[in-house]
Amino acid sequence: MKKVLSVLSVTALSLSLVLAxxxxxxxxxxxxxxxxxTGGAAxxxxxxxxxxxxxxxxxxxxNSFNQSAWEGLQKLQTDLNLPKDNINYLQSxxxxxxxxxxxxxxxxxxxxxxxxxxLMGDHLKKVADENKDAKxxxxxxxxxxxxxxxxxxxxxxxxxxxxxxxxxxxxTKTVGFVGxxxxxxxxxxxxxxxxxxxxxxPSVKVLKVYTGAFDKPDxxxxxxxxxxxxxxxxxxxxxxxTGDGVFNEAKDRKAKGENVWVIGVDKDQSLxxxxxxxxTSMVKRVDEAVYRVSKDLIDGKFxxxxxxxxxxxxxxxxxxxxxxxVPEDVLKLVDEYKQKIVKGEITVPEK
Amino acid sequence: xNRVIAVFTKESFLVPLVAIILGxxxxxxxxxxxxxxxxxxxxxxxxxxxxxxxxxxxTIRQITPLIFTGLSVAFAFRTGLFNIGAEGQFxxxxxASTAVGVSLDxxxxxxxxxxxxxxxxxxxxxxxxxxxxxxxRGVNEVITSIMLNWVxxxxxxxxxxxxxxxxxxxxxxxxxxxxxxTIGWLSTMFDSARLHWGTLIAVxxxxxxxxxxxxxxxxxxxxxxxxxxxxxxxxxMNVNRNVVxxxxxxxxxxxxxxxxEILGVFHYQAIMTAQPGYGFDGIAVALIGGNTxxxxxxxxxxxxxxxxxxxxMKFGAGVPVxxxxxxxxxxxFFVAAHGxxxxxxxxxxxxxxxxxx
Numbered sequence: 100m101k102k103v104l105s106v107l108s109v110t111a112l113s114l115s116l117v118l119a120x121x122x123x124x125x126x127x128x129x130x131x132x133x134x135x136x137t138g139g140a141a142x143x144x145x146x147x148x149x150x151x152x153x154x155x156x157x158x159x160x161x162n163s164f165n166q167s168a169w170e171g172l173q174k175l176q177t178d179l180n181l182p183k184d185n186i187n188y189l190q191s192x193x194x195x196x197x198x199x200x201x202x203x204x205x206x207x208x209x210x211x212x213x214x215x216x217x218l219m220g221d222h223l224k225k226v227a228d229e230n231k232d233a234k235x236x237x238x239x240x241x242x243x244x245x246x247x248x249x250x251x252x253x254x255x256x257x258x259x260x261x262x263x264x265x266x267x268x269x270x271t272k273t274v275g276f277v278g279x280x281x282x283x284x285x286x287x288x289x290x291x292x293x294x295x296x297x298x299x300x301p302s303v304k305v306l307k308v309y310t311g312a313f314d315k316p317d318x319x320x321x322x323x324x325x326x327x328x329x330x331x332x333x334x335x336x337x338x339x340x341t342g343d344g345v346f347n348e349a350k351d352r353k354a355k356g357e358n359v360w361v362i363g364v365d366k367d368q369s370l371x372x373x374x375x376x377x378x379t380s381m382v383k384r385v386d387e388a389v390y391r392v393s394k395d396l397i398d399g400k401f402x403x404x405x406x407x408x409x410x411x412x413x414x415x416x417x418x419x420x421x422x423x424x425v426p427e428d429v430l431k432l433v434d435e436y437k438q439k440i441v442k443g444e445i446t447v448p449e450k
Numbered sequence: 451x452n453r454v455i456a457v458f459t460k461e462s463f464l465v466p467l468v469a470i471i472l473g474x475x476x477x478x479x480x481x482x483x484x485x486x487x488x489x490x491x492x493x494x495x496x497x498x499x500x501x502x503x504x505x506x507x508x509t510i511r512q513i514t515p516l517i518f519t520g521l522s523v524a525f526a527f528r529t530g531l532f533n534i535g536a537e538g539q540f541x542x543x544x545x546a547s548t549a550v551g552v553s554l555d556x557x558x559x560x561x562x563x564x565x566x567x568x569x570x571x572x573x574x575x576x577x578x579x580x581x582x583x584x585x586x587r588g589v590n591e592v593i594t595s596i597m598l599n600w601v602x603x604x605x606x607x608x609x610x611x612x613x614x615x616x617x618x619x620x621x622x623x624x625x626x627x628x629x630x631x632t633i634g635w636l637s638t639m640f641d642s643a644r645l646h647w648g649t650l651i652a653v654x655x656x657x658x659x660x661x662x663x664x665x666x667x668x669x670x671x672x673x674x675x676x677x678x679x680x681x682x683x684x685x686x687m688n689v690n691r692n693v694v695x696x697x698x699x700x701x702x703x704x705x706x707x708x709x710x711e712i713l714g715v716f717h718y719q720a721i722m723t724a725q726p727g728y729g730f731d732g733i734a735v736a737l738i739g740g741n742t743x744x745x746x747x748x749x750x751x752x753x754x755x756x757x758x759x760x761x762x763m764k765f766g767a768g769v770p771v772x773x774x775x776x777x778x779x780x781x782x783f784f785v786a787a788h789g790x791x792x793x794x795x796x797x798x799x800x801x802x803x804x805x806x807x
Contacts, residue, residue, distance in 0.1 A: 156724070189761050190771050193727060194720055195711075198644070199508045200761060206504065218620060218720070229642055280723055282620050311607070312723045 148181070148397050151204035152188045152213035153197065157313060159188055163339040163365045164385045168215045168238060171386030175393050197222035205233040211396045213237070213389060217284050223247065234401060236392050238385055239284050241405055249405045250388045254284065254381070255291030255449040256440050257415030258335070260433050261362050261381045262295020264417070265333045266303045267429045268378065270358065275306040275326035277345055279313040279338035288337035288364070288381070290448045298436070298445075306331055310341050319344025327352060327359055333378060335362040346372040367418035379421040384414050411441045461795065462740045468791050469738070470752065473781030480776050481769055491767040498762020499755050507643025511715060513754030515540070517652040518707025519732025520739060520746040521659050522700045527741045528663055529696035530676035535580055535595025537729025538602035539573040539701040543708030545606050546572035548719040551625030551712065552614055561628040566651070566709045573705015574698040576602065581697025585690035591697070599725060607721050614719070621720040631713045646714025655703055656743040662699070672696055704729060734782045753778070
């Protein structure tokens with residue numbers, strides 16, 4: 100009996116492993132730029148530069164910044180007519196994979212290797228120090244090495260605008276923030292959002308929860324359920340794949356007639372989750388940054404160092420589709436605040 | 451010597467072997483269905499692993515923790531316990547070794563061993579919680595150990611955040627140099643792949659596993675309890691004590707594995723957003739290895755090669771890394787479903803019986 104049981108449980112376990120693998124994979128996105136992936140393989144007299152990218156555990160279908168970065172590279176490939184094999188990515192399945200994955204590109208003499216995400220910072224530094232002639236770049240982390248270009252975003256500035264929208268649109272005077280892991284990047288989202296809300300209406304309550312994971316939609320759903328239950332009607336999430344669950348909960352509630360909203364993050368998430376639940380999105384132009392830095396490399400303008408992209412540089416901001424759900428006067432107010440931040444009249448807290 | 455030959459021709463060896471081949475074939479079919487070239491994929495997998503010194507070294511790094519967790523699961527299995535908690539014991543071992551590595555300042559010859567022992571004891575105690583609950587209250591160890599995995603994960607993050615993580619960071623401080631077990635010269639030889647003494651300890655642990663189970667009295671008791679607890683009790687053995695002991699030793703293996711990851715590979719402990727997964731893979735490793743020490747080592751080598759080489763498959767043939775999980779899952783499936791495999795093995799066995807004996 101015991102043997103049967105154990106065999107059964109092992110089978111169940113292996114099945115669940117496979118299913119878990121599928122579960123975290125959202126369906127393909129009906130988005131315009133995705134088509135360019137294989138189209139640009141024509142070759143020709145194009146530059147033969149090779150650019151690689153290492154994702155964190157989210158992978159290139161995370162509906163979030165890994166995907167955005169990959170889209171940036173794909174766009175570059177299409178625009179410059181790079182051969183198909185000249186851009187590639189490796190997905191990391193655990194922390195231990197970062198170094199070997201980065202090393203794979205570096206040792207293979209790829210011209211530029213991207214590391215995507217704060218968590219890769221230390222590992223990328225190690226690889227950069229060991230291979231001084233290789234060029235690397237990283238999103239979201241500060242890596243101090245002459246052969247690395249670090250690109251960071253002023254998420255707090257963009258999130259401030261999301262906070263303005265939320266404070267204006269909430270009917271219950273309560274809004275929520277769902278964070279992934281409590282790291283400096285996500286902290287910037289939280290503080291910016293809260294500052295934006297309070298700037299418009301100090302009486303609006305901001306509920307805040309960190310789920311501790313970027314890849315757990317189930318956790319996102321239960322957290323969102325609690326928040327909506329506590330009276331929040333708008334939730335801003337900065338939690339990668341975990342946020343998929345926030346959207347699902349909002350959809351369920353919307354179907355039951357509740358008036359709840361989600362503010363998306365990183366990409367224009369209304370394209371994935373629909374306009375009926377997506378109020379707006381705080382877009383972080385990772386694709387643009389990846390595109391620009393890679394282009395600089397091709398043009399021979401690559402330089403190490405740390406670059407911050409904020410509202411002034413169009414590195415962050417609200418999605419262009421915001422006008423579908425956000426009324427004109429609110430967007431006008433958003434624009435006023437944006438100008439104030441760009442001019443330096445308002446300094447958004449980041450720590 | 452005869453014994454070694456016997457091991458390789460026994461059914462317990464043939465079944466996993468056939469299962470592995472069937473698993474690889476299933477993976478190949480999945481690749482064909484996805485429009486990839488399976489031969490090219492497997493070739494690039496092998497090339498990734500054996501192609502250069504660096505990647506070969508990193509494969510060994512990948513194999514090492516799997517030996518530990520595989521031994522952990524296999525040991526408990528020998529006493530009739532299903533230890534799904536290797537994951538948690540692994541994590542607790544990480545915590546203990548980080549704590550010792552960061553907060554103590556000792557000479558190297560005592561610091562590193564102490565950190566490993568701390569990991570072993572922590573893992574062992576964590577394992578024996580499930581063992582104790584089973585012995586004292588009859589709680590199923592599958593349930594408790596799987597729940598303890600999550601407790602361990604969040605405990606680790608809490609301990610790290612509370613005591614060891616500098617503000618604005620996502621990982622603990624570096625452990626002191628005296629606690630590091632990386633082998634510098636070997637690492638240089640392998641193009642700075644992260645090689646460490648843990649691999650040697652893993653092999654020693656496998657030998658320890660064999661000696662204690664098959665060469666000592668208490669090992670005999672442990673196995674007897676696994677085979678038939680009632681008969682053992684009737685024969686005057688203390689079943690409950692053996693259950694706790696098995697879980698303690700099993701947990702120890704996993705705990706050392708966790709300690710070696712910290713002391714040899716990372717040199718710090720990161721805040722984890724998910725389980726590291728070595729414990730779960732350890733279940734499969736133990737299963738493929740037939741719960742024998744040699745089998746576990748071989749199983750770990752297979753798993754290490756497959757998981758590390760998966761990136762090569764992506765690189766060389768464009769096959770998504772998830773596909774290697776399909777291969778692994780089908781290997782597990784075929785090992786678990788002996789019946790299917792035996793259909794393939796039977797003709798071979800028959801021939802051998804006619805020929806030999």
